[in-house]
Amino acid sequence: KNVKVTGLKNSIFWDNNTKYCVANFTIDNCVFELATEAVENEALISFKAGGAKDFIVKNSTFMGNNAVAKYFIRYNNIARLDRYGYDVSETSIQFMNMTYTNNTFYGLLIADGQWGNYNGVQGYARAKFDIQKNIWYNCGKDIIRRLAGGRFNDNAPRLFAYNTYFNNDKSTAESEAKYDNSETILKYNPYFEAAAEGKFALGASTEQAFKS
Secondary structure, three states: OOOEEEEEOOOOEEOOOOOOEEEEEEEEOOEEEEOOOOOOOOEEEEEOOOEEEEEEEEOOEEEOOOOOEOEEEEEOOOOOHHHHOOOOOOOOOOOEEEEEEOOEEEOOEOOOOOOEEEOOOOOOOOEEEEEEOOEEEOOOOOHHHHHOOOOOOOOOOEEEEOOEEEEOOEEOHHHHOOOOOOOOOOOOOOOOOEHHHOEOOOOOOOHHHHHO
């Protein structure tokens, strides 16, 4: 919480292939300026053998050079509540919570990168998603689908609102709408003031400035 990291040259987190459950993994009000290319563990947050029950990223900025990692986050197939010993009966209120709110993600993935790799929580009814007010800019395609390992279980609670998706300077909100059909924040290329320097103010003369 409340930290700034400059020139990071490896994963933000790696579990060293250990099969444990992190009860709460939270990044809050942080800035990561990533200087690396192709992190060793493929993912910036890599649960190679374990996972997190509650994964929360909020109020933070992640900046890369468009060649950082294959995945933002990766879970191994051990990452399920029942395998951690949590009650998953029909009357249980336990969920694996995936929360992204008020973040900017810029240029993090390699050309064929995918936001998430979730072998463990794919289509899992006990995964709950809260995805609001984020900007993904040049961070790959099918971001929302990848948040759920390729698909959502119909019974999984999920809330989407005011997220923005751009890839190669074009809005991809339409292709993301299969899962997230809420209103986008930015409909036009924002032409950030100086994204490489962490300045994400809108350009003064952009389409967005006139039409937002």
